[in-house]
Amino acid sequence: MARQLPITNAQDPLHESRQARLRLAREGELPSGMLRDEIDASWRRSLGHGLDCLQGEQVGLGMQQSLDLRALLEHNRLLIDAVTPELDYLVERQGKSGIVILGDAQANVLAIEGQKHVLNREGLRDLHPGSCWSEALRGTNAIGTAVVEGRPTLINCGEHYLDRLSPFSCTSVPLRDPRGEVIGVLDVTREGVMSQPQDSLCTLMLAAGNIESRLFGLCHPEQLVLAFHSRAQYLTSAWQGLLALSLEGEVLAANDNACQLLQVARQALIGRRCSDLLGERSPAFIARLWQNGVSSVQTAKGEFFFRALQLPRHSNLNGSVPASKPAPSSKSPALDSLAGGDPRLARNLRMARQGLVNGLPVLLLGETGTGKEVVARALHQASPRADKAFVAVNCAAIPEGLIESELFGYREGAFTGSRRGGMIGRLMQAHGGTLFLDEIGDMPLALQARLLRVLQERRVAPLGAGEEQDIDVALICATHRDLKHLLAEQQFREDLYYRVNGVSLRLPALRERDDLSGIIEGLLDKFGAKGVSLDPALAELLDGFDWPGNIRQLEMVLRTALAMREDGEQLLGLEHLTDCLLDELANGAAPSGSLRENELELIRGALARHQGNVSAAAEALGISRATLYRKLKQLRG
Secondary structure: OOOOOOOOOOOOOOHHHHHHHHHHHHHOOOOOOOOOHHHHHHHHHHHHOOOEOOOEOOOOOOOOOOOOHHHHHHHOHHHHHHHHHHHHHHHHHHOOOEEEEEEEOOOEEEEEEEOHHHHHOHHHOOOOOOOEOOHHHHOOOHHHHHHHHOOOEEEOOOOOOOHHHOOEEEEEEEEEOOOOOEEEEEEEEEEOOOOOHHHHHHHHHHHHHHHHHHHHHHHOOOOEEEEEEOOHHHHHOOOOEEEEEOOOOEEEEEOHHHHHHHOOOHHHHOOOEHHHHHOOOHHHHHHHHHHHOEEEEEEOOEEEEEEEEEOOOOOOOOOOOOOOOOOOOOOOHHHHHOOOOOHHHHHHHHHHHHHHHOOOOEEEEOOOOOOHHHHHHHHHHOOOOOOOOEEEEEOOOOOHHHHHHHHHEEOOOOOOOOOOOOEEOHHHHOOOOEEEEEOHHHOOHHHHHHHHHHHHHOEEOOEOOOOOEEOOOEEEEEEOOOHHHHHHOOOOOHHHHHHHOOEEEEOOOHHHOOOHHHHHHHHHHHOOOOOOEEOHHHHHHHHHOOOOOHHHHHHHHHHHHHHOOOOOOOEEOHHHOOHHHHHHHHHOOOOOHHHHHHHHHHHHHHHHHOOOOHHHHHHHHOOOHHHHHHHHHHHHO
């Protein structure tokens, strides 16, 4: 019996691709000119792999056979560590109507975040961590096709090779290691036609730029890692060049952007001396970056602006660079600057530092994106352990089956797929320094008991080992969840709660802070745009936005605006933001309707309970007095 596809209407925007699939099924040949060139090439590869566009997968490949997920994640640990900080932001921006997927260099799925109910749809039921989505197995799809093409890929609704995937749209970007090799893929998948694919692509490329910068540091932990560009505002964008240099000034690695900016092929660039490329001796150059942050260099290729993403911790450069950072003083400028103009937050930060210095655990509370890891790092740098390791573990981002080996490490042969020679756990990596357990509220109950024992005994035994080792760590934990509610629901151990809750610090959401202009000024300085300011219209738009993504979201808005400037522009305005971003900012302004009424009722109730005492009411609501006054003004306006 002949196989048929549903009859389509010529008005259907996907009519051409459906007709192409129908003709392919009927005639066994791919018609020319009906598909975009890149889709046409991928369909032809899929046909060459022996895939049936109607029936789906090639018979006999055993596609449902699960890979050893533990071994797969362990093999891609470096990639996962580099990607994890970006996933929350991507889910916030792109995962509300679909899913964000991380794949490896063979198109094996490593992680899926976002609206996971989409996975129950007919075409995606075999999409899960451990499944392979290569072109050879699944035909044209954004993950597998990006691996083959090695470039950003858009597969719009109807353009997948397999008919069962035609209701979905995907955008993906490949991730490259410092050698330029594709190491993974970031993908956004959703149902229906992707109306503004360029916005999704831009967001993914910015995230990819951050990830690749992080990979340079992870792959070259003891070397100098530089970002550079011919325009200073591009130093924080996906288009910056990246170089890893030895202490002697030899180029160890370069990304594609670096090769294009310097107009030198990667093979010819690796091994060259910094002085040959930049006319700068490495020791003097590093010393200048250490002191100034951003430096410009006049080269044969023109002027380039440089900033150090990572400075070497150990140096024998004739004293040009301090071998170690000075011991922290009782006041830490880096820590104090995080409070901006909020005296209450500044006081709480100082108390957290004092607690950590005196051996107390610190618990950071706050919404996703409020900068909990930034605060944790600043607390570490303000402590006597500043010259020791700071080890961060995101308890929510690591699969439950792997978090135990991640924390405690293991001996060779402890389980199937374990790394030869075993692995040192994060607890031992933090020995002498600071351990940061992010999202501890998501730690499995069984593991909470083992962590509690480690914190009590200060001894740890890797998986598969009998002997225990002493550990000495300062502990900082963080969560966006209500731990007291988890205690009541018996999802978090009470004894562990009192072990980690030494000094508790709530980080206010961005919408609760009154120093937005100061925060923006600090971020612009951080991005190498000192002297750049906002015009009144943009400043008013940002001030009125509710900032569900908090600091991370604000950073991306500013980075996008900076990337759109022309040479010499010092004023950021609405014209520097995409239409999609402007709509999002305009539609996310002050709360309205029942939400506005509920917030006003909460404030009224707090004031009534405290007989009109504004300070007491603000304290009960967990906000500052200035924030309370501002909210009253907004809600009554």
